[in-house]
Amino acid sequence: MFESLSSRLGDVFERLKRRGALSETDVSEALREVRVALLEADVALPVVKDFIASVKERAVGQDVVRSITPGQMVVKIVHDCLVETLGTAEDINLAAAAPVPVLMVGLQGSGKTTTSAKIALRLKTLDKKKVLLASLDIYRPAAQQQLEILARQADVGSLPILMGEKPVAIARRAMEMGRREGYDVVILDTAGRLHIDEALMAEVAEVRDAVTPTETLLVVDAMTGQDAVNLAREFNEKIGVTGMVLTRVDGDARGGAALSMRAVTGRPIKFLGAGEKLDALEVFHPDRVAGRILGMGDVVSLVEKAIGSFEEEEAEKLAAKMAKGKFDLDDMAAQFRQIKKMGDLKGIIGMLPGIGKLKKQIDEANIDNRMINRQEAIILSMTKGERKNPDLIKASRKRRIAAGAGVSIQDVNKLLKQHQQMADMMKKVSKMGKKGLMRHGLPGLLPPGGGRFGG
Amino acid sequence: MSEQTKSGWLSRIREGLSRSSSRLSQGITDLFTKRKLDEAALEELEEMLIAADLGVTTAARVAALLAKSRFDQEISPEEIKSALAEEIATVLEPVALPLRPDPANKPHVVLVVGVNGSGKTTTIGKLAKSFRDQGLSVTLAAGDTFRAAAVEQLKVWGERTGSPVISRDQGADAAGLAFDALKEAQARRDDVLLIDTAGRLQNKTDLMAELEKIIRVLKRQDPMVPHDVLLVLDATVGQNAHSQVEIFRNITKVSGLVVTKLDGTAKGGVLVALAEKFKLPVHAIGVGEGIDDLRPFEAKAFARSLMGLD
Ligand SMILES: Nc1nc2c(ncn2[C@@H]2O[C@H](COP(=O)(O)OP(=O)(O)O)[C@@H](O)[C@H]2O)c(=O)[nH]1
Ligand SMILES: [Mg+2]
Numbered sequence: 047m048f049e050s051l052s053s054r055l056g057d058v059f060e061r062l063k064r065r066g067a068l069s070e071t072d073v074s075e076a077l078r079e080v081r082v083a084l085l086e087a088d089v090a091l092p093v094v095k096d097f098i099a100s101v102k103e104r105a106v107g108q109d110v111v112r113s114i115t116p117g118q119m120v121v122k123i124v125h126d127c128l129v130e131t132l133g134t135a136e137d138i139n140l141a142a143a144a145p146v147p148v149l150m151v152g153l154q155g156s157g158k159t160t161t162s163a164k165i166a167l168r169l170k171t172l173d174k175k176k177v178l179l180a181s182l183d184i185y186r187p188a189a190q191q192q193l194e195i196l197a198r199q200a201d202v203g204s205l206p207i208l209m210g211e212k213p214v215a216i217a218r219r220a221m222e223m224g225r226r227e228g229y230d231v232v233i234l235d236t237a238g239r240l241h242i243d244e245a246l247m248a249e250v251a252e253v254r255d256a257v258t259p260t261e262t263l264l265v266v267d268a269m270t271g272q273d274a275v276n277l278a279r280e281f282n283e284k285i286g287v288t289g290m291v292l293t294r295v296d297g298d299a300r301g302g303a304a305l306s307m308r309a310v311t312g313r314p315i316k317f318l319g320a321g322e323k324l325d326a327l328e329v330f331h332p333d334r335v336a337g338r339i340l341g342m343g344d345v346v347s348l349v350e351k352a353i354g355s356f357e358e359e360e361a362e363k364l365a366a367k368m369a370k371g372k373f374d375l376d377d378m379a380a381q382f383r384q385i386k387k388m389g390d391l392k393g394i395i396g397m398l399p400g401i402g403k404l405k406k407q408i409d410e411a412n413i414d415n416r417m418i419n420r421q422e423a424i425i426l427s428m429t430k431g432e433r434k435n436p437d438l439i440k441a442s443r444k445r446r447i448a449a450g451a452g453v454s455i456q457d458v459n460k461l462l463k464q465h466q467q468m469a470d471m472m473k474k475v476s477k478m479g480k481k482g483l484m485r486h487g488l489p490g491l492l493p494p495g496g497g498r499f500g501g
Numbered sequence: 502m503s504e505q506t507k508s509g510w511l512s513r514i515r516e517g518l519s520r521s522s523s524r525l526s527q528g529i530t531d532l533f534t535k536r537k538l539d540e541a542a543l544e545e546l547e548e549m550l551i552a553a554d555l556g557v558t559t560a561a562r563v564a565a566l567l568a569k570s571r572f573d574q575e576i577s578p579e580e581i582k583s584a585l586a587e588e589i590a591t592v593l594e595p596v597a598l599p600l601r602p603d604p605a606n607k608p609h610v611v612l613v614v615g616v617n618g619s620g621k622t623t624t625i626g627k628l629a630k631s632f633r634d635q636g637l638s639v640t641l642a643a644g645d646t647f648r649a650a651a652v653e654q655l656k657v658w659g660e661r662t663g664s665p666v667i668s669r670d671q672g673a674d675a676a677g678l679a680f681d682a683l684k685e686a687q688a689r690r691d692d693v694l695l696i697d698t699a700g701r702l703q704n705k706t707d708l709m710a711e712l713e714k715i716i717r718v719l720k721r722q723d724p725m726v727p728h729d730v731l732l733v734l735d736a737t738v739g740q741n742a743h744s745q746v747e748i749f750r751n752i753t754k755v756s757g758l759v760v761t762k763l764d765g766t767a768k769g770g771v772l773v774a775l776a777e778k779f780k781l782p783v784h785a786i787g788v789g790e791g792i793d794d795l796r797p798f799e800a801k802a803f804a805r806s807l808m809g810l811d
Contacts, residue, residue: 082557088739091552154762154790155618155735185790187657192650195671199649240765267618271554271739273767294617297702299741322617322647 068116073105076120080340087300087339090275093309101127114352121342122349128336132304135330136314138165139288142260145178145224145232147217149257151250151285152265153277154238157293159189161265161319162235163196164327170202175230180205180220182213182253183237193235200324203229213237217253234259241280251285263316265291266303274303275310282311292335293319296326302339373472375433378465379425382418423451424461436462538571538581546581553770553807554739559777563588586804589773593800598782600729600757602632608640608686608694610719610726612679614712614753615733616745617700620761620787622651624733625695626658627787627795633662637692642682643668644675644715647699655697661792675699675711676718683722696727703748712753729756731784736762736769743771746779761787764794768807 077098084094101124110119140146148165150158162179169175179197183189190207197204205220217234224232236253239246254262264287266274281287290311292304295318304315318328318335337346425433427450432438439447439462448455543564550560566588567581576584602609611628613621622645629639641664645651652668659666667682679696686694698715701708719726732755734742749755760769763786772783783798805811 085551085557086740088741091548153737153765155620157618186654188650188653191653192648195649240762242766267735267737269616269735269738269741271737271767271771272552273554273737273765276766277737294702296705297616297741298704298744299739302739 067110068105068108068119070102070106072116073102073120076117077102077105077124080121080124083341084302084305084339087302087341088269088271088274088306089302089339090272090306090309093275093306096309097127097131097305111349111353113355114349118345118349121340121345125336125340125342125346128305128340129332132308132330132332132335133314134332136289136316137329138169138263138316139261140169140173140175140231145221145229146261147221147224147257147259148231148233149250149254149259149262149285150233150235150265151262151281151287152238153240153267154186156238156265156267157291157319158238158265159183159193159196159235160322160324161263161291161293161317161327162193162233163200163202164319164324165263165317166197166202166231166233167200167324168327169231170200176203176228178203178205178220178224178227178229178232179235180216180232181207181235182216183235184211184213184216185237189237196324203227213249214252214256217257221257232257241277241284247280247284254285259288261288262286263289263291264307264311264313265293265319266307268292268294268297268301268303269299270303272306274306278307279310282313287311287313289314289316291315291317291319292330295328295335296320300339300341301335304335305339373465373469375425375428375436375465378468379422379433381468382422382425420451420453420457421461424448424453424458427451436465538568538574538576543568543572546585550585550770553768555770556740556743556774559774562777563592563773582808582810586801586808586810589804589807590801592773593776593783593804596776596780596783597798597800598757598784599797600628600731600784602637602693603728604692606725606728608683608691609728610683610686610694610696610723611729611731612696612698612716612719612727612753613731613733614698614749614755615700616702616735617648619700619733619735619738620759621645621700621733622654622658622697623790624731624759624761624785624787624795625655625697626662627792628785629658629662629664629693629695630792631795632693633664638689639664639693639695640682640686640689640691641666642679642694642696644679644682644697645699646671646673646675646678651697651699676715679715680718680722683719683726687723703745709748709752716753730754731757731759732781733759733761734769734772736760736786737765737767739771742775743778746775746781750779750781755781757782757784759783759785759787760798764788769803770807772803773807 081094081098084097085091089097104127105120105123108119108123110116138148150162152158159181166177166179169177179193179202181190181193194204194207205216205223208216208219211219213236220232220234223229234253234257236250237246239250241247262285264278264281266278270277278287278290290307290313292301292315295301308315315330318330320326320328340346424447427447428439432443444455444458448458451458546567547560547564550563551557555563563585567584571584600611602611613625615621625641629641632639639662641655641659643652643655643666645655646669649671652671656666656668667678667685669678675698682694682696698712699708701712703709716727730753732746732749734745738745746755746758758775758781760772760783763769775781776783786796786798786803788794788796802811
């Protein structure tokens with residue numbers, strides 16, 4: 047299945063190779079294959095459709111780095127969008143008065159009990175918390191004993207079992223014991239339930255109202271199929287989910303449920319369950335999960351490498367120039383063109399790793415294409431000689447240049463000052479040598495601090 | 502994506518999903534109320550089958566079957582659903598076979614395998630009940646010696662069904678336990694021996710080797726044993742079911758499937774693809790956590806429920 051997908055994509059890439067930047071047809075063609083990949087990974091159909099639409103919007107019109115085919119570029123953009131959509135790793139929220147109640151919910155067999163014990167162990171060892179585990183699962187035979195045994199293994203507290211007690215009463219007793227015995231966190235494991243089982247959903251809502259949990263974690267199996275949207279939406283609407291845990295990522299499922307759940311609930315994925323042992327709990331890694339869902343890690347790393355070497359080449363050219371210790375106004379104009387070539391500054395910069403490093407500085411400098419155009423115009427109003435040797439530019443020349451570019455003399459002064467700073471920096475860099483430049487890349491050449499780019 | 506467009510996108514999906522009912526049948530009704538079965542309609546049809554977990558390839562094939570006979574015809578939603586259900590039922594019919602212990606075997610040995618939490622132990626409880634109702638004597642072997650309280654869980658099912666449970670302590674060797682259970686059930690000339698096993702993900706080779714060992718040890722006592730190997734699949738699972746069947750079948754010679762949790766909103770559509778590919782019998786389905794929540798697998802009923810009919 048997968049090989050054939052890759053080769054089909056290969057075909058698309060080949061056909062796209064002969065064309066230029068990303069046109070709408072290029073993007074659509076590549077995204078058709080991406081759509082299949084996402085569906086095969088069990089991302090729910092409505093989520094796939096909306097996701098593809100938003101990627102398309104973003105990809106059309108983007109420049110393609112040399113040596114990369116448009117199709118490959120699209121895959122890279124898809125990957126980056128996936129990473130962003132999956133969200134960043136967020137730790138469990140315990141910002142409340144102790145004992146902090148944490149409620150675990152999910153379908154039958156999703157892994158709630160094991161996850162409860164894993165979180166308890168993690169909080170105990172990493173955060174030095176005193177944790178109490180309590181099972182509210184009065185339905186599945188021996189479920190309460192299971193949690194009790196796991197609590198012993200994790201060496202954390204467990205609420206003594208009282209046969210015949212109802213879940214809400216168990217939850218209250220757990221909180222009571224937590225307060226009395228100075229626990230920091232009380233983890234309430236609940237019975238597995240179907241999101242359409244009204245009686246059981248009402249029961250867990252009642253538990254929630256009784257203890258007002260700081261975290262309500264929805265535990266979902268990474269193997270879950272298209273139904274992930276339904277269950278995530280229902281649990282979120284009926285109980286209010288604050289975070290999610292994806293279990294069994296140590297299996298070979300592609301884990302598309304992660305994207306589905308994230309899309310319908312907007313809640314962060316907090317942990318990944320990656321094994322049966324109690325220490326097999328990982329913080330969420332969006333890039334790893336994205337790579338697995340898309341299953342095109344080879345393409346993504348290819349593009350990353352190409353972008354890297356593209357940057358390196360450009361840096362090398364500059365370095366050669368600067369080795370001679372020279373940075374004239376023509377070079378500065380070339381820099382402006384380079385920045386403009388990156389596309390609409392707001393759009394593409396964030397997309398490209400490496401170049402993305404520029405983003406913050408550019409944001410701070412508050413530049414847009416209009417400002418750059420104005421700066422460029424000033425340089426273009428200069429004579430060749432002036433550009434090679436800025437020292438020539440005295441008062442009368444400044445007046446001429448300002449008039450030619452339609453700016454004030456002050457603007458010309460600012461540009462010259464800016465050039466001086468850049469030239470100074472170039473000298474510094476050239477002292478660092480070629481190695482240093484490689485390490486710092488193009489962004490290292492931008493003037494420090496904001497504002498100077500502005501007019 | 503900027504923070505703003507990102508949250509815009511998320512909320513758009515959220516709204517969209519809560520507005521539109523995700524039921525397959527609703528989608529089809531909307532789709533065909535006023536339409537011809539043309540390319541666009543077929544594509545949407547295919548998508549709806551995908552949304553029921555049939556998988557991209559099988560959805561395309563099923564939709565194409567329908568197109569062959571009905572393309573460009575005006576067709577009502579009801580007709581299309583029935584026609585699709587029929588196509589699907591045809592695929593499933595040959596695999597709808599109940600589990601029948603051979604009376605010549607004393608006992609008929611059934612090994613139950615699957616990933617964690619798929620419903621193995623519960624299914625054993627339900628199967629024991631149905632065999633007991635048929636007047637058969639049943640023994641249960643608590644082969645999940647790994648998970649905490651797994652033995653206690655099976656013991657409850659033993660009590661509920663009046664079946665003796667053979668067990669050892671947690672952490673004991675599962676193969677040895679299975680071997681003892683077989684000898685004991687043979688000595689008693691029981692009708693059925695149901696052997697529970699620990700849940701394991703199919704890509705864990707060491708755990709799969711353990712399963713091989715259980716079978717090897719059983720065969721030392723009687724080369725015909727186990728007579729059946731049941732793979733328990735959770736209906737909520739998507740395309741990973743392919744990998745589960747593939748690998749478990751290679752290692753344990755799976756003889757049939759049970760699909761659990763069909764009382765939820767997941768319709769278990771991947772079963773259609775599995776039936777096409779592996780042709781393994783589907784013995785029963787689980788429709789709840791209760792002792793009587795086991796049903797024979799009926800191709801037509803399953804296909805119609807998949808299409809949101811009945
Ligand atoms: N709703 C529903 N839950 C089920 C079904 N079969 C099993 N379960 C539940 O799924 C969970 C895991 O079942 P269990 O038999 O312990 O799985 P095992 O780990 O494979 O032995 C338990 O909470 C069962 O009650 C079913 O058909 N429907
Ligand atoms: Mg079990």
